[in-house]
Amino acid sequence: MSQTNLPLSGARLWDSLMEMAKIGGTPKGGCNRQTLTDVDAEGRALFRKWGEAVGLTLSVDRLGNMIFRREGKNPSLPPVALGSHLDTQPTGGKYDGVLGVLAGLEIMRALHEAGAETEAALLLINWTNEEGSRFSPPMMGSGAAMGVFTEAEVLAKTAFDGAVFGEELRRIGWQGAADPDDLQKVGHYLELHIEQGKLLEDGGFDVGVVTHALGQTWFEVVVEGEEAHGGSPMAGRRDALMAAAPLMAAVEEIALGTVSPTGEPGRGTVGVVDIYPASRNIAPSRVFFTIDMRHGDPECLAAMEARLKARAAELALVRGVTITVTNFWHSPNTPFDPVLIQRARDGATARGLKWRDIPTGIGHDAVYMARKVPTVMVFCPCHGGLSHNEAESITPEWATAGLQVLADAALATAGLVKP
Template sequence: MSNVPLSGQRLWDSLMEMAQIGGTAKGGNNRQTLTDLDSDGRHLLRRWAEAAGCTMAVDRVGNMTLTRPGRDASRKSVAFGSHLDTQPTGGKFDGVLGVLAGLEILRAVHEAGIETEAPLMLINWTNEEGARFAPPMMGSGAAMGIFTEAEVLAKQDPEGLVFGEELARIGWRGDADPAALRDIGAYLELHIEQGKLLEDAGKQVGVVTHALAQNWLEVTVEGEEAHGGSPMAGRRDALMAAAPLIAAIEEIALDAVTAAGDPGRATVGRLTVYPDSRNIAPSRIWFSIDTRHHDPELLSRMATEIRERAATIAAHRGVTIRIEDFWYSPMTPFDPALVGRVRDAAERLGYAHMDMPTGIGHDAVYVARRVPTTMIFCPCHGGISHNEAESITPEWAEAGMRVLADAVLATAGIAKD
């Protein structure tokens, strides 16, 4: 693909220009979904893509598609992209890199007058982050049938504002059917790693082979309130029962090791205390558990061991512990042919690369349930993401973009005269 005039500098300049929309004092971005700033970012992307010969469509949940026709109108589009929305204290690159790297492909192909056999389609998915409207990945979820349109449009933010009404207010509620995106021919997504495996290994490109299985649980510990000055003996302190269980969750994850040496992952991200008073031993604790693993069987075993440990602690402490299933996402393999195409591109272009999974949810994970899909990872400094300090190098961005372009154009085919 040496005749395609891809520009790493133009990609970087575009990233920096987009970062001015919702830029924060600490150098990050606050461009949350369905805000006026989100609308501004969408308008900028539209102007850039239309200047590169693309036609825009917007569906009923706000997903933007920017399409460049191919020679063979009967062929399904080869799609690529990510998301422009950010966390409240997000960085410049999470999601945005994938969108603007895709834009650079469209610009370069347009400038060179290259015609592809299949159409090329850049997608900006709505509300990948889920920071304002939960859950995340609503746009791709609605498109792929994981969520219904009705439930997405009815979601409310913490202030009670309704998703569908806010989408209409900022002018980005279209009339296209999101389900039509199930008919694309392939989907490729470039994203920052949001971890430090690539940086530690000295690799420029991550070839993403699959998404880890995820199992989320909710735990309620019920004990009995006691005055902070009462004797310790006989207390049924819910927090003192929750504490060893939380510690055990990390231990269980680290012990769930595959033959290749890959352990599980577990996080307690939310915890509430009742009655939340300085001088009362709590009677009720609620907390969330997020578990992930390469091996679905080991993931299931982790949940079983957590429940067994909870039963032991409950009996010892004189409390009750209830563990409920909250959400499950299966291990999702990416398309072997596309994965191979990405790997071949990295080798052909001379970039140091490694195969790896994603332990983090992305739009590509939902899309992969319906469409041949793969991902490409770019390193990020220290693995820091969802943080204003998120940082990558121009060279990393360009490497990921060039591998993406090579794989996209190999998939779409360049028309021969």
């Protein structure tokens, strides 16, 4: 038996995607299965049922990361892990993260059905709080496992509604006893994900082989001025919003204007805005907002940060307000493993799939894993590059192609044994 004739079922994968999407399903066809909510617990329970049905052994660590294990023939070899996440954005889609988890499950199902073995054990991981929507920053489960965050600081994180991460984890019944640090002993890690961009679809590619992750920096900005009646003269006002607005607009200007020697521009996003006192006839005295900046060139990313802070200082002076720009989170440019990259390329080529190398501008659990463990990602196209949106969509054919390349690379790494 080889990877190419393992009974992988794209139809079974698709059915599982549709079944999981019912949990937290939204009227517009997406998913709202935010981390550590009741529907997250329900999705986890279904995943546990599916994994145990094919003989996998489940452990759960103290951060709620779910780790299924399928033993290999050679216990001296470090395990090969597959994974992604089941949590979604409030208006998320059916595929972001979920595709990678359930594709890994389909590989386990196919191995079980064929009675096949691997030399190294296989792990299948559902990471806690990849999205970072309810509790920020993102990718907490994988980040803490790889030593980026401490376990204590993750458990103490607070949501905007006051919920505490550790308390919610215990409330939904998914705090385990395993040590998250044990995942640093993994030998290799592979993750399938939708692209969340248009390069693959526009180029007619079946899959993308991810070579590296762009660097990204998140900021929190507070603009403080003075409240004023809407009918008062505008001269001399210290309106926090009128200072915040041009700084928000500058985020796009800075991103598009910071171009690397290869011609790549940056990316910039303002995602959260809070205005005080939020009254129709009062000029605001305080504005809080978030900024997300990304670039494939570390020097360009640093230049974007410098331009942002210089613009903030300029606006504060002109407008008579105080602007505080705080660095909230940073993830550096991260290369993936060249051996695993080549295995993914070889699998795609052997199957006659059209593929290309591609970077990821988006953070994934694989990015944190790559700091400690040889890692690769495989992308499948998504329509219009749309993601973090209820209208997010892919085709069964794209899902199947991604599954096949993931399986070939993973089983070549774990050592598929002929029965």
